[in-house]
Amino acid sequence: MRQTGQPLLEVRDLNVTFKTNAGHVRAASDISMSVRAGETLSIVGESGSGKSVTALAIMRLHPRSADVTGSVQFDGQDLLTLDEEPMRAVRGGTMAMIFQDPMTALNPVFTVGDQIVEMIRAHEKVPKRIAHDRAVEMLASVGVPEPARRAKQYPHEFSGGMRQRAMIAMAIANSPKLLIADEPTTALDVTIQAQVIELIKEVQKATGAALILITHDLGLVAGVSDRVQVMYGSRVMETGALDDIFYRSVNPYTRALLGSIPDVSSRTRDRLKAIPGSPPSLLRPISGCPFRPRCEMAIDRCAESLPELAVVEPGHWSRCHRSEELIGVGGVK
Ligand SMILES: Nc1ncnc2c1ncn2[C@@H]1O[C@H](COP(=O)(O)OP(=O)(O)OP(=O)(O)O)[C@@H](O)[C@H]1O
Ligand code: SF4
Numbered sequence: 001m002r003q004t005g006q007p008l009l010e011v012r013d014l015n016v017t018f019k020t021n022a023g024h025v026r027a028a029s030d031i032s033m034s035v036r037a038g039e040t041l042s043i044v045g046e047s048g049s050g051k052s053v054t055a056l057a058i059m060r061l062h063p064r065s066a067d068v069t070g071s072v073q074f075d076g077q078d079l080l081t082l083d084e085e086p087m088r089a090v091r092g093g094t095m096a097m098i099f100q101d102p103m104t105a106l107n108p109v110f111t112v113g114d115q116i117v118e119m120i121r122a123h124e125k126v127p128k129r130i131a132h133d134r135a136v137e138m139l140a141s142v143g144v145p146e147p148a149r150r151a152k153q154y155p156h157e158f159s160g161g162m163r164q165r166a167m168i169a170m171a172i173a174n175s176p177k178l179l180i181a182d183e184p185t186t187a188l189d190v191t192i193q194a195q196v197i198e199l200i201k202e203v204q205k206a207t208g209a210a211l212i213l214i215t216h217d218l219g220l221v222a223g224v225s226d227r228v229q230v231m232y233g234s235r236v237m238e239t240g241a242l243d244d245i246f247y248r249s250v251n252p253y254t255r256a257l258l259g260s261i262p263d264v265s266s267r268t269r270d271r272l273k274a275i276p277g278s279p280p281s282l283l284r285p286i287s288g289c290p291f292r293p294r295c296e297m298a299i300d301r302c303a304e305s306l307p308e309l310a311v312v313e314p315g316h317w318s319r320c321h322r323s324e325e326l327i328g329v330g331g332v333k
């Protein structure tokens, strides 16, 4: 669902740096993105490319050891300069996160129902009984059977898939405008994965929420995304509409990731392709393009300077010195 109007989320030049004993680790570099109401943006990239760090920094859930700069405009507020109290109203209120491991969000010592009640009451002054009824409704809406009984149970009494549903109920308890899902189904078995994705899509349709989906699952990306952002070595390498990335990519990293060199041949490949070589060190970045040691198209210029993230066509951006040569070359039209 693509919509017009002002973006709901506008991230500009976000940088996240960890100060470690070994030195500074730049885990997210100059990240920009915008997400409109109701839209789904998927973020893909190899392990360690900075996807989770970016999502956590947007929600200001990053570790204290991280230094964050840039700007995160969300729903009319600059989140990076917001005081902690109004930020708490945003988190779990207008913006909520779904994690890979539900126990990141659920507390083992409280019942599932009580946790949803707390989440509702942290954002809205409603009597406990009403919040409880709403919590049971939320559990029912995410497909938890016997919701009144299950509300009285503890997270460990739920199966993995049910726990994921409970976490989603908690995330949507206050009708967020933006949901950020970080590998929401990776830990689940395949049939449950499909159900949970279906649920997230239903929730999005019912609430009109925007969704940022972080995933390694390309089938999922193809099925749900309006736009896709590809990350490598802490940076955005390419961003565009789903078809710009799947069929008209002009970035060697994206193409390698999708298994599309020399040709993008099918959408059925499920996972990101393993690319020979290793991801770059974020502690000691090399000069020029971070993908250079693994890139089949690297030339001398790639060692000399880092390519800018440049416009290919409206809405489609790529970071590569040779992007222009790839326009209309290879890929399926
Ligand atoms: N607390 C931390 N201290 C130092 N470095 C960190 C810390 N957290 C993350 N990093 C580094 O930041 C980089 C980006 O990590 P991030 O978790 O965002 O990767 P990711 O793209 O989400 O990977 P995955 O697909 O495996 O989840 C990694 O190189 C990681 O080692
Ligand atoms: S800038 Fe050079 S090394 Fe980097 S992706 Fe483009 S061609 Fe490859």
Ligand SMILES: [Mg+2]
Binding pocket: 051, 052, 053, 182
């Ligand atoms: Mg991650």
